[in-house]
Amino acid sequence: MALSVPAIMKTTAARLSALYLLLFAICAVALVFYMTSLSARMLTGQTQETINDEVLGLARAYQRGGLPVLVRVVEQRSRQPGANLYLIADANGQILTGNVQSLEPGVLETEGWTSSPFSYQRFGEGELERQRNLPADQSNTQSDVQAQGEKGHNAIALVLRLPNQMIMLVGRDLGEPERFRAVIRRALTLALGMMGIGGLLIWFFVGRAALKRIDSVSEASRRIMGGDLSGRLPVTGAGDEFDRLSENLNVMLARIATLNEGLKQVSDNIAHDLKTPLTRLRNRAEATLSGKHKTTDYRQALEGTIAESDQLIKTFNAILMISRLEAGYSSENTNRVDLAQAVRDVVELYEPVAEEAGVSLEADVREAVFVNGNRELIGQALSNIVDNAIKYSTGANAQPAVRVTLERAGAEIKLAVSDNGHGIPDDGDRSRATERFVRLEKSRSQPGSGLGLSLAKAVMTFHNGRLDLLSGNPGLSVIMSFPVREDH
Amino acid sequence: MLMPATQPSSEIAYNGSMKILVIEDDREAADYLQKAFTEAGHTAHVAGDGETGFALADAGDYDVMVIDRMMPRRDGLSVIAGLRSRGNTTPVLILSALGEVDDRVTGLRAGGDDYLTKPYAFSELLARVEVLNRRASAKEAETVYRVGDLELDRLSHSVRRASREITLQPREFRLLEYLMRHAGQVVTRTMLLENVWDYHFDPQTNVIDVHVSRLRGKIEKGFDKSILHTVRGAGYMLKSG
Numbered sequence: 001m002a003l004s005v006p007a008i009m010k011t012t013a014a015r016l017s018a019l020y021l022l023l024f025a026i027c028a029v030a031l032v033f034y035m036t037s038l039s040a041r042m043l044t045g046q047t048q049e050t051i052n053d054e055v056l057g058l059a060r061a062y063q064r065g066g067l068p069v070l071v072r073v074v075e076q077r078s079r080q081p082g083a084n085l086y087l088i089a090d091a092n093g094q095i096l097t098g099n100v101q102s103l104e105p106g107v108l109e110t111e112g113w114t115s116s117p118f119s120y121q122r123f124g125e126g127e128l129e130r131q132r133n134l135p136a137d138q139s140n141t142q143s144d145v146q147a148q149g150e151k152g153h154n155a156i157a158l159v160l161r162l163p164n165q166m167i168m169l170v171g172r173d174l175g176e177p178e179r180f181r182a183v184i185r186r187a188l189t190l191a192l193g194m195m196g197i198g199g200l201l202i203w204f205f206v207g208r209a210a211l212k213r214i215d216s217v218s219e220a221s222r223r224i225m226g227g228d229l230s231g232r233l234p235v236t237g238a239g240d241e242f243d244r245l246s247e248n249l250n251v252m253l254a255r256i257a258t259l260n261e262g263l264k265q266v267s268d269n270i271a272h273d274l275k276t277p278l279t280r281l282r283n284r285a286e287a288t289l290s291g292k293h294k295t296t297d298y299r300q301a302l303e304g305t306i307a308e309s310d311q312l313i314k315t316f317n318a319i320l321m322i323s324r325l326e327a328g329y330s331s332e333n334t335n336r337v338d339l340a341q342a343v344r345d346v347v348e349l350y351e352p353v354a355e356e357a358g359v360s361l362e363a364d365v366r367e368a369v370f371v372n373g374n375r376e377l378i379g380q381a382l383s384n385i386v387d388n389a390i391k392y393s394t395g396a397n398a399q400p401a402v403r404v405t406l407e408r409a410g411a412e413i414k415l416a417v418s419d420n421g422h423g424i425p426d427d428g429d430r431s432r433a434t435e436r437f438v439r440l441e442k443s444r445s446q447p448g449s450g451l452g453l454s455l456a457k458a459v460m461t462f463h464n465g466r467l468d469l470l471s472g473n474p475g476l477s478v479i480m481s482f483p484v485r486e487d488h
Numbered sequence: 489m490l491m492p493a494t495q496p497s498s499e500i501a502y503n504g505s506m507k508i509l510v511i512e513d514d515r516e517a518a519d520y521l522q523k524a525f526t527e528a529g530h531t532a533h534v535a536g537d538g539e540t541g542f543a544l545a546d547a548g549d550y551d552v553m554v555i556d557r558m559m560p561r562r563d564g565l566s567v568i569a570g571l572r573s574r575g576n577t578t579p580v581l582i583l584s585a586l587g588e589v590d591d592r593v594t595g596l597r598a599g600g601d602d603y604l605t606k607p608y609a610f611s612e613l614l615a616r617v618e619v620l621n622r623r624a625s626a627k628e629a630e631t632v633y634r635v636g637d638l639e640l641d642r643l644s645h646s647v648r649r650a651s652r653e654i655t656l657q658p659r660e661f662r663l664l665e666y667l668m669r670h671a672g673q674v675v676t677r678t679m680l681l682e683n684v685w686d687y688h689f690d691p692q693t694n695v696i697d698v699h700v701s702r703l704r705g706k707i708e709k710g711f712d713k714s715i716l717h718t719v720r721g722a723g724y725m726l727k728s729g
Contacts, residue, residue, distance in 0.1 A: 352698040
C-alpha cells in the first residue's frame with residue numbers, strides 16, 4: 001500500500017509514534033542539560049578547591065622565606081607537568097615567572113577569583129603556534145593574543161596582590177570539564193538519533209501491523225454496509241483488543257441480522273394481516289356506495305366499518321407495544337406485583353367467558369408470590385394466554401378444562417396455564433407460535449390477531465423472564481417464568 | 489358480539505348540556521370534535537395551540553376540557569399543570585398518541601382526570617367527557633344509589649330491586665355500583681375495565697360483555713322492565729324506564 005507522507009501522518013499509529021518520539025526527546029534533552037550543569041558546577045567547585053590548596057602551599061612558602069622562596073617554589077612547580085597554572089608579574093602586569101606565556105588582557109587587574117573562564121597560552125606553546133601562523137600576522141597585537149587564546153586553553157584562576165605590589169596568579173586549566181561536556185554532547189546526539197530510529201522502527205512494525213488490522217476491519221465493514229449482512233469481521237485468534245472488538249462487533253452484527261430478519265418477516269405479515277381487513281373495509285364501503293339501499297343498510301355498513309377499524313387499531317396497538325417492549329422499553333413503573341393476585345384477577349375476569357364456552361377454568365394459587373414487574377403488562381400477557389387456552393381447549397374428547405398454577409421452582413417462579421385441548425403436537429410449530437403474526441393453520445378460523453402470544457413473550461422478556469410452550473399430553477402448557485425477587 | 493338486537497336505536501338522552509373547551513392543534517380533528525359535541529347537545533370552543541387554550545381556560549367557565557398532549561407553543565401537560573397551579577379544578581381529559589402505561593401515569597400525575605389514546609372512537613370520548621362533567625359528579629358522597637326501583641347500599645353491600653334482595657358477587661357489586669353512579673350516562677367497555685378491574689388494555693375477547701350480561705340476568709330476570717341498556721357502538725347505560 002503506497003501512502004504519501006500526509007496520508008501516513010493521518011494514521012493514528014504514526015501520530016502516536018511521532019508524539020511519543022517528541023516527548024521522549026524533550027525529556028532526554030532536559031535530563032542531559034540538568035545533569036551537565038550539575039556536573040559542571042561540581043567540577044568547577046573541585047577546581048577551585050585545588051587552587052585554594054595550592055595557594056595555601058604557596059602562602060606557607062612565602063611565610064617561610066619571603067619573596068625569593070616563593071619565586072623559587074613557583075618556578076619549581078611550573079616545570080612540573082599538570083593542569084595547574086602559576087604566574088608572578090610585577091605591579092604593571094609584566095610577567096616575571098611562571099608557566100603562563102600570555103593571557104587575556106585585564107585578567108590581572110582585578111583581585112580574587114576570575115569571574116569567568118579566560119583564555120591563556122602556556123609557556124612554550126605560543127612559539128610553535130606563532131611559527132605555524134607566520135606570515136599572516138606582522139604585529140604582535142592584542143587581537144593576535146586573543147586569536148591565539150581562543151585556540152589555546154581556558155582556565156579559571158585566583159589573582160592575589162603580594163605585599164610588594166607584585167601580582168600572583170594561581171589557576172587551573174579547564175580542559176577536563178570541557179572534555180566531559182563534549183562527551184555528554186556526543187552522547188546526547190547519539191541517543192536522540194537512536195530514539196528517532198527506534199520510533200521509526202516501532203511505527204513500522206507495531207503501528208503498521210495495527211494499521212493493517214484496522215484496514216482489514218474497515219474493509220470487512222464496507223462489505224457488510226454494502227448489504228452483505230452475513231459477513232463478519234476477521235478474528236485472528238490472538239485474543240488481543242482487536243479480536244475482542246471484532247468479536248463484539250460480530251455479536252452486534254448477528255443481532256442486527258436477527259432484527260432485520262424479524263423486520264422482514266413482520267413487514268410481510270403486516271402486509272397480509274393489515275391489508276386483508278383494510279381491503280375488506282374498502283370493499284364494504286364500495287359495495288354500500290353502489291346501488292340503492294335502505295337507511296338501515298347504510299347504518300349496518302358503517303357499523304361494520306367501525307368494528308373493522310377498531311380491530312385494526314387493536315392490531316396496530318399490539319404491534320407498537322411489542323416493538324416498544326422488545327426495543328427495551330424502560331419503565332420506572334415497575335414495582336412489587338403479587339402474581340397470585342394477578343392470577344385471581346385474570347381468572348375472575350375470564351370466568352364468565354369460560355363458563356359460556358363450556359370450559360372449566362380453575363386457578364390453583366394460595367399464598368402471595370411477589371415479583372418485580374408491571375401489573376398491567378403481566379395482566380395483559382396472562383389474559384392473552386388464558387384467552388387462547390379457553391379458545392383452544394375445546395374440540396378434544398374430554399371435558400374442556402383450563403388450569404392456572406403458580407409455583408416456585410429454584411430461582412424461578414413459574415406461572416403455568418394448561419389446557420386439555422389438541423395442543424400443538426409439532427415441536428417446530430410450538431416454537432413458532434410465539435412469533436409475531438404466526439397463526440398456526442388450524443387456528444386461522446378463530447378470531448384473533450396472531451399477536452397474543454408474541455405480546456406475552458415480549459412482556460416476559462421485559463420482566464427478564466421466559467415464555468415456554470410445552471406439550472401437555474393432552475393439550476398445551478404455556479409457562480411464564482419470572483426470576484425470583486432479590487430483595488428478601 | 490353479544491349485543492341484544494332488541495335495544496332501541498342510538499338516540500341517547502344525555503343529561504344536560506355542557507360547555508366544553510377543546511385544545512387541539514390538528515385543525516380537522518378539532519373541527520370534527522366541535523361539530524360532534526354540538527350534535528350531542530353541548531357547546532364546544534376550540535383553541536388551536538397551548539397558549540391560546542390556556543388563556544381561554546383561565547378566563548372561561550368550562551365544565552370539561554379536552555386537551556391534546558402534544559401541541560406547538562405549549563404542550564398539553566404544561567397547560568394542565570399551569571391551570572392547576574392557578575386553582576382551576578375543571579376536569580381534564582388528555583388526548584394523546586402516546587399510549588403506554590408510563591405515558592398515562594405521567595398524564596394523570598400532571599393533573600389530568602382521564603386519558604384517552606388516539607385513535608379513539610368519538611362515542612368513547614363523549615362517554616368519558618360526560619362522566620367527567622363536574623356538575624354530574626356529586627354522587628361520590630352518597631351512600632345509597634337509586635335508579636327506578638333498583639337500590640344499592642354502598643355501606644351494607646346490599647342490592648334490592650322492588651324490595652326483592654339480589655345477591656351479587658363482589659365484582660358484580662362493583663360493576664353495578666359504577667353503572668349506578670353514572671346512571672343515565674353511557675359507560676363504555678374500556679371505562680368498565682379501567683374502573684372496575686383496573687386494567688387499561690384491550691382484552692382479545694369482549695370479556696366485559698359477558699360480565700354485563702351476567703349482571704343483567706341477575707337484576708332483570710323476573711322483572712318486567714329492562715334497566716341495563718346496551719348502547720350500540722358505545723357501551724352500556726343504566727336507566728329506568
